[in-house]
Amino acid sequence: MRSQVYAEIDWEREQAGVAAIDDILRQVIRSPVRPQFSRFLAHFQRVQQFEVDQTGFSAMMLYFLYAVGVMSDAKRVVGIGLYAGISFCTLTAGARDANGDEVQGLGLDENPDHVAASRLNAHRSGLDNLIEFIAGPPRIALGAVKAPIDLFMLDVHHPVREKDDYLPLARQATPLMRPGSILLAHDACVPRWQGVIDELVGFLRGSGCYDGPWTLPVDSTGILVAVRR
Numbered sequence: 111m112r113s114q115v116y117a118e119i120d121w122e123r124e125q126a127g128v129a130a131i132d133d134i135l136r137q138v139i140r141s142p143v144r145p146q147f148s149r150f151l152a153h154f155q156r157v158q159q160f161e162v163d164q165t166g167f168s169a170m171m172l173y174f175l176y177a178v179g180v181m182s183d184a185k186r187v188v189g190i191g192l193y194a195g196i197s198f199c200t201l202t203a204g205a206r207d208a209n210g211d212e213v214q215g216l217g218l219d220e221n222p223d224h225v226a227a228s229r230l231n232a233h234r235s236g237l238d239n240l241i242e243f244i245a246g247p248p249r250i251a252l253g254a255v256k257a258p259i260d261l262f263m264l265d266v267h268h269p270v271r272e273k274d275d276y277l278p279l280a281r282q283a284t285p286l287m288r289p290g291s292i293l294l295a296h297d298a299c300v301p302r303w304q305g306v307i308d309e310l311v312g313f314l315r316g317s318g319c320y321d322g323p324w325t326l327p328v329d330s331t332g333i334l335v336a337v338r339r
């Protein structure tokens with residue numbers, strides 16, 4: 111991996127943070143399951159081989175996503191906004207380690223180059239048989255989703271619209287999500303996007319369809335978590 115961001119992590123020193131994430135997720139998701147750290151590490155070592163020139167995902171945020179994948183007991187995982195697929199592959203790797211080949215991932219991105227990079231990295235993660243990638247407007251692809259979604263992650267960032275699509279995409283996904291399913295939105299703590307995040311929080315609270323949301327400062331970017339009622 112060209113980025114140095116994962117080269118410096120010392121997981122032995124970070125075990126208190128890992129345990130804290132497990133504890134928070136046990137409260138939020140109400141799952142008795144604990145991820146096996148050795149299985150996360152096996153995935154993380156694959157991620158370190160990805161060809162990417164940048165990433166907004168810290169190693170600890172990757173652990174968080176992996177743990178959500180395991181603890182949510184998800185089989186149907188949908189991610190919108192892929193770049194090189196680091197976060198989506200990690201989320202899906204957690205689900206795969208919980209539910210094996212029953213897991214079906216759907217990765218959506220407007221940019222065909224980002225879809226191609228994500229596909230390659232899914233291959234490197236041993237996930238290519240579990241994930242379908244679609245390049246194009248996610249609203250159209252989401253419209254074709256029939257079976258309930260168990261785990262849904264938003265991380266779009268358009269050059270012009272930036273994160274304006276968070277709210278419409280969350281609205282569109284809500285009727286597709288089964289009770290107990292999890293919605294994640296990345297960058298919840300970034301001051302630049304507080305307007306968009308506040309709108310999303312307003313919808314999640316006001317709709318009556320979710321428990322939460324909780325804004326979790328796993329790292330400086332943060333992540334929003336809501337559980338579908």
Ligand SMILES: C[S@@+](CC[C@H](N)C(=O)[O-])C[C@H]1O[C@@H](n2cnc3c(N)ncnc32)[C@H](O)[C@@H]1O
Pocket residue numbers: 165166167190191192193194195196197198218219220221224247248265266267268269275
């Ligand atoms: C911040 S990057 C995603 C990072 C990624 N989650 C990761 O693991 O590194 C934002 C991505 O959103 C995509 N994008 C922007 N607007 C979009 C939209 N409306 N629908 C789908 N993808 C979009 C961009 O092409 C880009 O790949």
